[in-house]
Amino acid sequence: MGMFSxxxxxxxxxxxxxxxxxxxxxxxSPNVKAPRVAGLLVKIFVWILEMPxxxxxxxxxxxxxxxxxxxxxxxxxPEPPLFTATHSWEDIPEQNVRLTKPDxxxxxxxxxxxxxxxxxPARLEATLAADAGPGLxxxxxxxxxxxxxxxxxxxxxxATRFLEAVRQSSGPELNMAFFISCDPEDVMRQAxxxxxxxxxxxxxxxxxxxxxxxxDEIDCLPYPTTGGTRWLGAARRCEADAACVAQLRACGxxxxxxxxxxxxxxxTSGINPHHGSTRNPYNASKVAGGSSSGSxxxxxxxxxxxxxxxxxxxxxxxxxxxxxxxxxxxxxGRLSNAGVLPLNWxxxxxxxxxxxxEDAFIAYSAIVDQSQPSYLRPELNLPQLSSTPSIGNIKxxxxxxxxxxxxxxxxxxxxKALQALHAHYGWQTVDVTIPEIEEMRLAHYVxxxxxxxxxxxxxxxxxxxxxxxxxxxxxxxxxGSFSSRAYLNSQRLRNRQMFFHKQIFKTADVIxxxxxxxxxxxxxxxxxNTGELDYINxxxxxxxxxxxxxxxxxxxxxxxxxxxxGLPIGLQxxxxxxxxxxxxxxxxxxxxxxxxxxKKPAVFYDLxxxxxx
Numbered sequence: 062m063g064m065f066s067x068x069x070x071x072x073x074x075x076x077x078x079x080x081x082x083x084x085x086x087x088x089x090s091p092n093v094k095a096p097r098v099a100g101l102l103v104k105i106f107v108w109i110l111e112m113p114x115x116x117x118x119x120x121x122x123x124x125x126x127x128x129x130x131x132x133x134x135x136x137x138x139p140e141p142p143l144f145t146a147t148h149s150w151e152d153i154p155e156q157n158v159r160l161t162k163p164d165x166x167x168x169x170x171x172x173x174x175x176x177x178x179x180x181x182p183a184r185l186e187a188t189l190a191a192d193a194g195p196g197l198x199x200x201x202x203x204x205x206x207x208x209x210x211x212x213x214x215x216x217x218x219x220a221t222r223f224l225e226a227v228r229q230s231s232g233p234e235l236n237m238a239f240f241i242s243c244d245p246e247d248v249m250r251q252a253x254x255x256x257x258x259x260x261x262x263x264x265x266x267x268x269x270x271x272x273x274x275x276x277d278e279i280d281c282l283p284y285p286t287t288g289g290t291r292w293l294g295a296a297r298r299c300e301a302d303a304a305c306v307a308q309l310r311a312c313g314x315x316x317x318x319x320x321x322x323x324x325x326x327x328x329t330s331g332i333n334p335h336h337g338s339t340r341n342p343y344n345a346s347k348v349a350g351g352s353s354s355g356s357x358x359x360x361x362x363x364x365x366x367x368x369x370x371x372x373x374x375x376x377x378x379x380x381x382x383x384x385x386x387x388x389x390x391x392x393x394g395r396l397s398n399a400g401v402l403p404l405n406w407x408x409x410x411x412x413x414x415x416x417x418x419e420d421a422f423i424a425y426s427a428i429v430d431q432s433q434p435s436y437l438r439p440e441l442n443l444p445q446l447s448s449t450p451s452i453g454n455i456k457x458x459x460x461x462x463x464x465x466x467x468x469x470x471x472x473x474x475x476x477k478a479l480q481a482l483h484a485h486y487g488w489q490t491v492d493v494t495i496p497e498i499e500e501m502r503l504a505h506y507v508x509x510x511x512x513x514x515x516x517x518x519x520x521x522x523x524x525x526x527x528x529x530x531x532x533x534x535x536x537x538x539x540x541g542s543f544s545s546r547a548y549l550n551s552q553r554l555r556n557r558q559m560f561f562h563k564q565i566f567k568t569a570d571v572i573x574x575x576x577x578x579x580x581x582x583x584x585x586x587x588x589x590n591t592g593e594l595d596y597i598n599x600x601x602x603x604x605x606x607x608x609x610x611x612x613x614x615x616x617x618x619x620x621x622x623x624x625x626x627g628l629p630i631g632l633q634x635x636x637x638x639x640x641x642x643x644x645x646x647x648x649x650x651x652x653x654x655x656x657x658x659x660k661k662p663a664v665f666y667d668l669x670x671x672x673x674x
Contacts, residue, residue: 072139081494088463090466100590100591110535151639158642177445226668237339239358271315274365281306285298286402326405334592355368370413371402372411383602386415389618395429422443444643446646457571458571459493464574471578478654497561504550511540562608570636582595614638616636617634617644634651
């Protein structure tokens with residue numbers, strides 16, 4: 062240990078930590094020590110990191126300054142490691158749910174889910190509301206399905222409007238960079254097949270003819286899967302649909318193309334030097350968030366009511382919050398990872414981005430994995446959202462020091478949402494302490510980084526460095542520097558956090574927090590070709606994301622308002638393992654309580670409005 066090094070942390074046994082509201086546990090706000098770097102400075106930094114001898118010394122100093130050594134690598138931790146956040150089956154009763162049979166097809170599950178939804182407003186009234194002013198009325202899966210069934214429009218007409226919107230948004234005037242690849246012929250082929258099914262009176266489900274974007278980390282024919290790179294699509298051939306994509310296709314959904322993403326999922330901004338940087342539809346000068354940037358933005362802009370993302374460190378929920386849409390990550394094991402790039406084995410899984418909680422629920426019912434035996438996971442409960450208002454006695458756990466470690470507008474807005482839930486439903490907020498939040502963030506960072514470099518090793522060993530973006534090269538250098546000791550200690554911290562969260566869920570149904578510590582920040586020109594290193598904003602964006610991934614807990618974000626600049630703010634709800642139904646109930650209630658002030662994004666396409674033709 063160096064003369065001026067602080068001693069490593071010695072952790073007391075998890076069972077001895079006080080989780081009560083008056084706990085003396087010390088909250089560490091991320092004290093990230095790294096300036097924002099972009100352009101030529103990023104390149105210089107990469108050259109330094111990749112130098113022998115000098116590079117490892119710089120990496121050691123970075124990890125020391127950012128407390129990875131003190132809190133993780135060199136720490137004294139009493140618990141053994143826990144390597145996967147798997148959850149045993151627990152028969153926890155949930156209110157107002159419908160139990161589904163395990164042998165239903167994806168399309169049958171979708172129809173069951175539709176039967177759980179409140180009555181849909183009349184289309185005429187909805188159209189008038191949409192045209193009345195600047196307010197936002199999003200067309201939902203059921204809106205599209207009803208319009209197709211009534212003959213008001215067809216999947217072919219909607220797909221035609223969609224392709225024109227993609228063309229406009231990709232042009233030099235907007236340069237939104239929503240998609241990495243979108244094949245008009247394939248989109249129209251699917252739309253024609255769906256239109257014929259409606260004409261015959263035999264649509265496959267409510268998702269038939271509905272456009273769904275797919276993050277380019279998920280296999281979807283006929284597209285290559287690039288992971289946001291320019292080389293991975295050729296190195297790893299896409300030979301079949303991912304399991305979640307196959308289920309959506311079986312429901313008749315139109316797979317709209319491969320949505321843009323941060324390269325290798327190794328960043329939070331969505332800035333991609335190879336495929337263009339996805340811009341935020343609320344303000345095109347702002348980032349969309351990452352890594353599922355394109356998936357969040359296409360939903361926000363009205364191009365797709367639903368999109369698939371992958372969530373390894375908030376990569377679905379974080380951009381959803383920045384773009385003002387719903388981001389939903391179920392319990393680890395609830396969805397299949399088959400056909401998803403294995404960038405991180407123990408923390409990543411598919412997730413859903415949608416314009417409304419109802420649409421997230423419908424998509425979830427379609428892609429849930431029912432192939433595993435029931436003793437490995439509980440049977441599927443679907444929330445009866447039509448009866449959400451009658452649910453009582455929900456307890457929302459709030460850790461005040463953590464909750465308040467966010468921008469003033471976010472803190473205020475999220476607090477008002479909790480007050481609205483109490484006023485509308487009588488639900489109580491209870492004060493708790495969640496220890497070692499920053500320690501968990503760093504342990505997750507070591508875990509996701511170690512798994513990413515190990516997963517990609519067979520490709521990276523034979524790849525020219527020039528094929529990789531500059532900011533991704535920095536990330537890979539840091540990831541590759543983690544020791545086995547750091548990785549194992551991270552899994553010991555995972556074990557502690559599993560214990561803490563299980564204790565909290567004995568007294569609360571849901572943990573509440575802001576989704577991000579800051580709203581969408583400015584996309585600067587100097588980062589477009591090199592990416593950027595902005596670890597201060599990055600740490601603020603992931604501050605509330607980690608438990609969902611590191612501990613495999615279900616989590617969802619819902620828009621609850623806007624900051625003073627008109628940028629969306631999301632509230633996050635984290636649930637008990639396998640409690641997706643309760644989480645969707647609470648998310649739906651939050652949406653209903655906060656929906657009056659919803660504003661239309663600056664870049665928005667109304668695909669059911671015939672004036673778009």
